[in-house]
Amino acid sequence: MDKLLYKKVMSRGGAFKQAPILKADVVDEEKHIILVKFCSFGTVDSDGDMLMKGCISKSIQERGPASATNRKIQFLWQHETKNPIGRILSIEEKDDGGYATVQLSDFDAVPDARRAWVQMHEGVLNQFSIGYRYVWDKCDYDPDLDCLIVKEIILHEISVVTFGANEHTEYIGDMKALDDMERYVKALRETAPDEYEKVHSRILSMFKAEPAPAPLTSRSSVFEKLGQIKN
Structure with missing residues (x-):
């Protein structure tokens, strides 16, 4: 899930x-x-x-x-x-x-x-x-x-x-999707707090359990960025 x-x-x-x-x-x-x-x-x-x-x-x-x-x-x-x-x-x-x-x-x-x-x-x-x-x-x-x-x-x-894809297009697509994902999780916090808690806890546990790979760019990884969203 x-x-x-x-x-x-x-x-x-x-x-x-x-x-x-x-x-x-x-x-x-x-x-x-x-x-x-x-x-x-x-x-x-x-x-x-x-x-x-x-x-x-x-x-x-x-x-x-x-x-x-x-x-x-x-x-x-x-x-x-x-x-x-x-x-x-x-x-x-x-x-x-x-x-x-x-x-x-x-x-x-x-x-x-x-x-x-x-x-x-x-x-x-x-x-x-x-x-x-x-x-x-x-x-x-x-x-x-x-x-x-x-x-x-x-x-x-x-x-x-x-x-099929090129590196530059993939990079821009990932950044746009990252922003959308952050907005989605924040919206969950407002509209579905129970579901937000599950998603937020799961992301944090995954981030703590597995060290994030070295970033390919200076931008934070998905889990690092989402881990910064506070209750």
């Missing part, structure tokens, strides 16, 4: 998940239609999550290509919401993961669609990433596997990306 709470706070509700392009087949060379596998099921990823088959079924139903909504799941360039580069024709779940058939946009009108097509063929671009939100009541922490079992996500977009 402690690790589930920690991930919940640190993620700020949303997340990006990177994965290598395990499958990228050309369906129609002339129309620039590709088939991609954008996530895997049943394996623990580098974020400590295990996406389960069925986790995107509700998103497909509610915002997939066949849905009535105008806020459909998008195919983007580098997570840029202002830069969609193709139209998702179909999304489906198979036993091993999520698959999407995508028609890239007109190359003259959308240069990054051409760029993605060329660089995927060259092998320069070899990763996809999904943007989504956790559905927390459909997530469970498995202590034996030391991972979060994710039974449902709200899938917003699929992106072709250069890197």
Whole structure:
């Protein structure tokens, strides 16, 4: 439960998940239609999550290509919401993961669609990433596997990306999440004092039991900063 709470706070509700392009087949060379596998099921990823088959079924139903909504799941360039580069024709779940058939946009009108097509063929671009939100009541922490079992996500977009993450982006993201986590714990103190006591005591006990690793920056670690929050 402690690790589930920690991930919940640190993620700020949303997340990006990177994965290598395990499958990228050309369906129609002339129309620039590709088939991609954008996530895997049943394996623990580098974020400590295990996406389960069925986790995107509700998103497909509610915002997939066949849905009535105008806020459909998008195919983007580098997570840029202002830069969609193709139209998702179909999304489906198979036993091993999520698959999407995508028609890239007109190359003259959308240069990054051409760029993605060329660089995927060259092998320069070899990763996809999904943007989504956790559905927390459909997530469970498995202590034996030391991972979060994710039974449902709200899938917003699929992106072709250069890197899964870079050091600078991770650093800024961590600092923002740290501030959010501090505000969350302080809010617990005001709105749910019993829960606050549990969280605060647990953080302090963890900090005392295990010496904090040497900081990578001059900023205090998460547990050091939270340990300074007084009753």
